[in-house]
Amino acid sequence: MKFTPIKYFLLLQLLIVSMLVEAQKQDFIRIGPVYLERNDQNLKSLPYLKYDGKGIVDIRSATAQEKANANLYEKLITIDHEKKWYGAFWSFGDPSKSVVASFENNNDEIYVSEIKGRGFLVNGSAYVELADVLLDETNAHSYRYHVIKNDQEEIVPWKKPDQFIKTSDGKFSFAYLGKFSGGPGQQIKIEIYNTKNYADRSSILIEWVKIQTPIISGTIRYQVKQLRGIFDAGVIGINPDYKRNFPQYSLEKEAKRSNFVSTANAQHTIIYAADSLVDISLTTHNNPAVSTNVYLVKKENGKENRILIGGRQNKKVNIPRALWQEPGDYKIEFVPFAIVKRSDRANKTGMYEQEFPDKKFVYDLTVLPDKNQSIKVSISFIVFTAIALTLLVLFFMILSKYRSRLKFEKIQRRGEQAQSQLQSIRSQLNPHFIFNALSGIQTLMNKNEIDTANEYLSKFARLTRRVLDDADKDQVSLADEAALLDDYLKMEQLRFGFQYNITIDDKLSEDTLIPIMLLQPLVENAVKHGIVDKKKTVSLRSAFQKAVRT
Numbered sequence: 001m002k003f004t005p006i007k008y009f010l011l012l013q014l015l016i017v018s019m020l021v022e023a024q025k026q027d028f029i030r031i032g033p034v035y036l037e038r039n040d041q042n043l044k045s046l047p048y049l050k051y052d053g054k055g056i057v058d059i060r061s062a063t064a065q066e067k068a069n070a071n072l073y074e075k076l077i078t079i080d081h082e083k084k085w086y087g088a089f090w091s092f093g094d095p096s097k098s099v100v101a102s103f104e105n106n107n108d109e110i111y112v113s114e115i116k117g118r119g120f121l122v123n124g125s126a127y128v129e130l131a132d133v134l135l136d137e138t139n140a141h142s143y144r145y146h147v148i149k150n151d152q153e154e155i156v157p158w159k160k161p162d163q164f165i166k167t168s169d170g171k172f173s174f175a176y177l178g179k180f181s182g183g184p185g186q187q188i189k190i191e192i193y194n195t196k197n198y199a200d201r202s203s204i205l206i207e208w209v210k211i212q213t214p215i216i217s218g219t220i221r222y223q224v225k226q227l228r229g230i231f232d233a234g235v236i237g238i239n240p241d242y243k244r245n246f247p248q249y250s251l252e253k254e255a256k257r258s259n260f261v262s263t264a265n266a267q268h269t270i271i272y273a274a275d276s277l278v279d280i281s282l283t284t285h286n287n288p289a290v291s292t293n294v295y296l297v298k299k300e301n302g303k304e305n306r307i308l309i310g311g312r313q314n315k316k317v318n319i320p321r322a323l324w325q326e327p328g329d330y331k332i333e334f335v336p337f338a339i340v341k342r343s344d345r346a347n348k349t350g351m352y353e354q355e356f357p358d359k360k361f362v363y364d365l366t367v368l369p370d371k372n373q374s375i376k377v378s379i380s381f382i383v384f385t386a387i388a389l390t391l392l393v394l395f396f397m398i399l400s401k402y403r404s405r406l407k408f409e410k411i412q413r414r415g416e417q418a419q420s421q422l423q424s425i426r427s428q429l430n431p432h433f434i435f436n437a438l439s440g441i442q443t444l445m446n447k448n449e450i451d452t453a454n455e456y457l458s459k460f461a462r463l464t465r466r467v468l469d470d471a472d473k474d475q476v477s478l479a480d481e482a483a484l485l486d487d488y489l490k491m492e493q494l495r496f497g498f499q500y501n502i503t504i505d506d507k508l509s510e511d512t513l514i515p516i517m518l519l520q521p522l523v524e525n526a527v528k529h530g531i532v533d534k535k536k537t538v539s540l541r542s543a544f545q546k547a548v549r550t
Contacts, residue, residue, distance in 0.1 A: 033051070034056050048060050051070060057070055075133070078167045079172070086102065088100050098135070099202045099203065099204040100130070100133055102130075119205030120204075121207050125184070127180060127181040132161065132192060136175065140160065140175050146190070155188070161176075161177065163178075164176060177190060185209075188205075211338075212359060214285075217282075220280055269364075270366040279318050280324070280365075284311075284334060290336055291337055294310045294317045295308055296323055298329070298330050306333075319332070324365065324367055327369045328367055329367075330364070331362055335359075336355070437491065440495050441456055456491055459490050460491060475515055475516060477511050478513075479504075482544065484520065485519060488523065489527075496531050499539040
């Protein structure tokens, strides 16, 4: 074992405290559980100072009762310190515990355990000696005792205590009641009472047992949705009494009848982690005087997690479902134990818990996943998948609709932009066209071509009327646009003397709508730059054709 600086420091502190306590004790005188200051007066009176159970008394001036109590206290302390008679001091102030026991001196450890009531368990077949530490030659004549074996046979009839033994220092004596032997399954009981006061009585029970592996039976409690209440399925071990009364009972049949149990035998049960299960109820069928510790063991992360879940003096243990609801392999251990003391002959005193692991019973419990879990998982998966697909379809529908709206808004913006540009062109075109037409009329009039000027003016008026009628329109039919171009070209023909031709493709409907005065600026530009400056005869051809997309 390695000592770190911290451990050295703590050890040094403990040593210093111990030395201080011992130094303090040296300054005091102990009488019973009481410490008196070590001074000349107390040292001088020390032979006369006694403890009477309440405090320090000086027997030179004490009352008769105080003297009797002080003498009894000293007697019981002396007997107890001899480490033979178990629990001798317990009778101080409680006469009902005056009968004490001493167990056989041998090389083995003798285990004894206090059972319910006043008594001991003896492990094996060791003999026991009994005594009454409150009786001596001065008062024994007023008492009677007897001994009963197995609660049936009186092996010592009622008699007066007539044997006495002394303490090793020869100062005190007490009544010896005899030595008795027995074996597993046997018991003796001694009873003693005061013939003048029956309330002054005592008894003790000695039972010989053999620590054995526990016999276990149990049930799994479950619920049925269609029915009320909680039902039991006895699939864990077999109650010995039940087996005797119902020899045809079978764990396998019960397991098959209970559909949540897969397999079962005397030491192994396999169950499903179904919601209908409530708990597991277990019962031990050993000697009722022997206690059992019950542990639940489960492997977690490669280690065994061991939990004390019940037992002790209780023969029935309920294991709630919360402790084993997770699928996995469990162990339920039933370990006999007793509150014991070792043989006084081994110079060891004191009570402590002693388990007997070599006698433990181990029950295996396998918890499988809920057999409906796969169906539940499948249904959950289908529902989840359906919801996911529905959401995905809705997402793409919304996305498609959103994209269509964006595309439509983009086309609409382009149309509005084109319309705005066309409107701007038209706002510039109309004044330009009117100025050119009036200039043409002025030119004809200056040439004194009155008839031609009148015809030109007439066509201009009709063209102007057509333009004004369509001023609030954004689109006109193909036929109306062709008629407008025809009026315009006839006017220009009068001025410049050229030939023209307007055709409409048979594949096009004359009702097809196009932006108003879409072609007029182009035609006017062709006349201005392609005809006016040419000296030779020129012809103009305007055609409406359906475009073919490739």
